[in-house]
Every structure is written in structure tokens, then in C-alpha cells.
Amino acid sequence: MKQPISSETQQQAVMIAKSTQKEGQTKEQTKLIASGIEKGIAEYKKQQKAKARQSDKARKQQVKQKQRAQHDEPELELEFNESSQMTPLAWGLICLLGLSWLCFAWYIWG
Template identity: 50%
Template sequence: MAKNNQKTISPETQDEAMTFAKKTNKPGQSKEQTRLIALGIQKGIAEYKKNAKSKQREADKASKKNKSKQSLTTEELQPEVVVKYRYTRLPWVLLLLSWAAVAVYFITTH
């Protein structure tokens, strides 16, 4: 029960194959031989297109993988920075105490 994976060959491919077969036609070659050569060329073109599509799919997968890796690395390099400012009263208290000390010094010395 083998599946038939043969797809229909486009008319453009058939025309291309026939032109190549006619270009390589030898003197005394029958039409049947030319047709068989054209069929071989059609199979070659179909195989080439299949391989080209496969390579293109692999390249697309690789580029998508690289893009996803690249986006992950940029996210990792730029983590969310949450800055919390905590205001304390200590600097203000120390400033006021120092001014008070200076004021007391001037009052007591003069």
C-alpha cells in the first residue's frame, strides 16, 4: 500500500523540459526518445524545486529561531528596573541640628 506522492507537473515545467530535450536532440533520434528525455528532465526539475523548497523552509526556520533567540537575549539584557525611592528624614534632621548648633555657638560666644 504505497502512497503515490507524485504531484502533477505544471505545464510550464513540461514546456521547459521539452525545449531542453529538443535542444539536445541528436540526428536520427525518434520522437519517443525525445519524449523520454523530456520526462527525465521534468523529473529532474521537480526534484530540484522540491529540494529548493526544503532548503527555503529550513532557512526560514533557522531565521525564525535566530530572531526568537535574539529577542530573548535583548529581553534578558534589559531586565525590568524598578526604582523605589525611599525618602528618609535623617538628612533633614542632621541639617537642622547642625544649623542649630552653629546658632547656639554664635549666641553663646558673643
Template identity: 55%
Template sequence: MKANKNQPSAETQQEAMRIAKATQKPGQTKEQTKLIAQGIEKGIAQYKKQQKEKKRQADKAQKKQRREKQQVQQTSLPETSVAETTPNRSMLPWLLLGISWAGFIAYVTFR
């Protein structure tokens, strides 16, 4: 059977009782020890919740960082390749035009 969400696990209860008994004062009743153990259980449960939340936040931040890094890589790589190929394409027609004019001038001059 699963423990209720509001109720700490059996392991946590045993740990809390062990701590409460270890710090027990002379003349302290069993009921007082149980109350102390319950307080310790609540403290342990709260600590575990805080740690889970911290881990969850760290995971979210890490995922966000990965996504941003991927976006930067995706946006920078295509721009670089397009920027490198675009000047070559735009220079090719001018280069061919210059060669054809030089050939025409050479033909007319040396004919």
C-alpha cells in the same frame, strides 16, 4: 484546474520539451525525445523541491536565531535594571541610619 502534485506544471513540461528538442540527436524518435523530456521534468521538479527545502530550512534557522536573540535581550535587560536599582535600595537605609546617628551625636555634643 490544478496539476496533480506528482505531475510537473505545464511551464516545466514545456521547458523540458524545449530542452529535449534542443539536444535531440539525428535519428532520434519522438518517443525517445518524450522520454528525455520526462527525465528533464523530473530533474527540474527535484531541483525545485530541493530549493524549497533549503529555503524552508533557512527560514527556520532565521526564525530560531531571531527568537534566541529576543530571549537574550529580554533576559539581559530586566536583570540589568534590577541589578542597578537593588544596590540603591539597600544603601538607602544605611545612609539614613548614618545621617541619623551623625545628627544624634552632633545634638548630644553641642547641646
């Protein structure tokens, strides 16, 4: 679907075409130049809209990544805290295991 060119764009194209008009140029030629300029302006606006959409998508992705990173950080802190709380228990289990092996060796050789 082709979108109609706005009247503002048409007026800009006519002004540009008239400002670059050469001697002996007919009105018909000026109209053709103006329509070419209209198409150029419309194409430029279309490209700018596409760039704006892409930059908006990129910005939204960055925001989502930042939110995910902020959401993930508390979980990492929680895991770190849990592992640091487990350290005394782990040391206690290691000591008990070592003690049981010593008792077992003393029982076998003693």
C-alpha cells in the same frame, strides 16, 4: 502523494530535450528524455523548497533568540540596579555586626 508537474516545467523539459536532440533520434526517445528532464527539474525545485524552509526556520530561530536576548537584558539591568541599591544597606549591616562584636568583646573582657 505525488504532486503533478506544472505545464511550465513540462514545456521547459520539452525545449531542453529538443535542443539536445541528436540526428536519427525518434520522437519517442525525445519524449523519454523530456520526461527525465521533467523529473530532474521537479526534484531540483523540491530541494530548493526544502532549503528555503530550512533557511526560513533558521532565520525565525535567530529572530526568537534575538528577542529573548533583548527581553532578558532589561531584567539583568534591573537586577544590577537592585544590587547596587542594596550596597549601602549591606555596608550598614556589616558595620552594625562589627560594632556588636566589639561591644560583646568589650563586655566579656572589660
